[in-house]
Amino acid sequence: MAEGRALRADARRNREAIVAAARDVFDRDEQLRFDDFAARAGVGVGTLYRHFPTREALAAAVYEGEVAALCDEARDPARSAAENLAALLRAFVEYVVAHGGLARTLAAVVDPAVQADGGNALESTVADLLTRAAGDGTIRDDVPVGAVMIVLHGIGSATDRPHWASEARAAVELLLAGLRAA
Amino acid sequence: MAEGRALRADARRNREAIVAAARDVFDRDEQLRFDDFAARAGVGVGTLYRHFPTREALAAAVYEGEVAALCDEARDPARSAAENLAALLRAFVEYVVAHGGLARTLAAVVDPAVQADGGNALESTVADLLTRAAGDGTIRDDVPVGAVMIVLHGIGSATDRPHWASEARAAVELLLAGLRAA
DNA sequence: CAAGATATGGAGACGGTCTCCACTTGTCAA
DNA sequence: TTGACAAGTGGAGACCGTCTCCATATCTTG
Numbered sequence A, B: 001m002a003e004g005r006a007l008r009a010d011a012r013r014n015r016e017a018i019v020a021a022a023r024d025v026f027d028r029d030e031q032l033r034f035d036d037f038a039a040r041a042g043v044g045v046g047t048l049y050r051h052f053p054t055r056e057a058l059a060a061a062v063y064e065g066e067v068a069a070l071c072d073e074a075r076d077p078a079r080s081a082a083e084n085l086a087a088l089l090r091a092f093v094e095y096v097v098a099h100g101g102l103a104r105t106l107a108a109v110v111d112p113a114v115q116a117d118g119g120n121a122l123e124s125t126v127a128d129l130l131t132r133a134a135g136d137g138t139i140r141d142d143v144p145v146g147a148v149m150i151v152l153h154g155i156g157s158a159t160d161r162p163h164w165a166s167e168a169r170a171a172v173e174l175l176l177a178g179l180r181a182a
Numbered sequence C: 001c002a003a004g005a006t007a008t009g010g011a012g013a014c015g016g017t018c019t020c021c022a023c024t025t026g027t028c029a030a
Numbered sequence D: 001t002t003g004a005c006a007a008g009t010g011g012a013g014a015c016c017g018t019c020t021c022c023a024t025a026t027c028t029t030g
Helices: A009-028 A034-041 A045-051 A055-072 A081-098 A100-109 A112-116 A121-136 A145-157 A164-180 B009-028 B034-041 B045-051 B055-072 B081-098 B100-109 B112-116 B121-136 B145-157 B164-180
Strands: none
Touching (some): A009 A055, A009 A100, A055 A121, A081 A121, A081 A145, A121 A145, A145 B145, A164 B164, B009 B100, B034 B045, B055 B081, B055 B100, B055 B121, B081 B121, B081 B164, B121 B145, B145 B164
16 A cells, blocks of 8 residues: 555545545444445545545545554553553553444454554554563463454444443453463 | 244245355355345245345344354253353354354344344353353353453454464463453 | 646446235145 | 135346546646
8 A cells, every 4th residue: 555656735635535524424323325425525436436446445544543543552661561452452442432333334344354464553563562561471472463353353343232332341351361361 | 033924835945945055155155146146045036035134134044053053062061161161162263263254244244233132042152151150160250241252253253364263263262261360 | 837647526337136016836624 | 626815936127326437627847
């Protein structure tokens, strides 16, 4: 996804408007068809398609922005890696609790294979914390990042269970307990 | 979904043929459109729609059958509840490893809210084992079933991560370790 | 301020989903 | 067995969301 060329000014504005509109729509959990979607962002369908050829591409763009904010909160140098990891995972749940629709859409639409492929900020942040905490001896050292990501994915995609919020919190605590166990 | 009326013999045959065909298609991970789908089962589209108004209804029917088999394996009276629970969770992963397409389809299509609503054999089996194992004192007693289900859901829906099989196994071990921890 | 490059929008082709009903098949009472 | 009614069927075609295509509009650069 490297920028091959600089976007023309108006194109960039449109692109941003689309992402913003998408964020909004996903968050409200509105089920909009692609055409209306374009209208909502104030552009034509053609423009929407040029910038984001698939629904997934659009979701990925939103995803990227959301995740970046989350990761920043987990880089407090005053805390140990294990503490930062716990903070990140808990923040993740609270974020998802606050933005259920967004989380569900992203979990449903963003392809795990793509995410796992490297470009994923959340995964590499978790991987980093995991490695460093394991180095400290504060958590087990035999846990692949993927195992943690799988749990997070489950949390993001099960948002319409009746008591989901408390279950999600419990799942994270379970995960943290598992990480600490010998 | 109580049977309001007994199905006519031919109708029942058709219904079963459809479910069997669906199982097959999902398992192979073929992306079939509804019409061809009906043809595959040897019935008309109309028939398909009468029996299963939505893709989800169809997936749910397949799901039910698959899960019933799994749960039976976890009712060994010679083992403790905790052991049966561990066996069930591990069997779940191995099942999903062997039938990735099926698992992904079901995870993507079957609505968690419906599953959680009661009619779900897997969830009630897990709930039962969880309660009994907690009674024995072999695992923590503050874990809602939902937390475990969320992890299982994550496992089922992340099947296209590159090293997914080993990550899924690790996730289950992590979960089991978390359950054991004080 | 040209002239070329870049981006736009939305009409309409395309294709999957789902409905509807004339027809077939099963069931059951006589 | 058979007639008569209920139950079930199939697939043509209406419907509607997705996506392409290109004449037009807008930027940018020399």
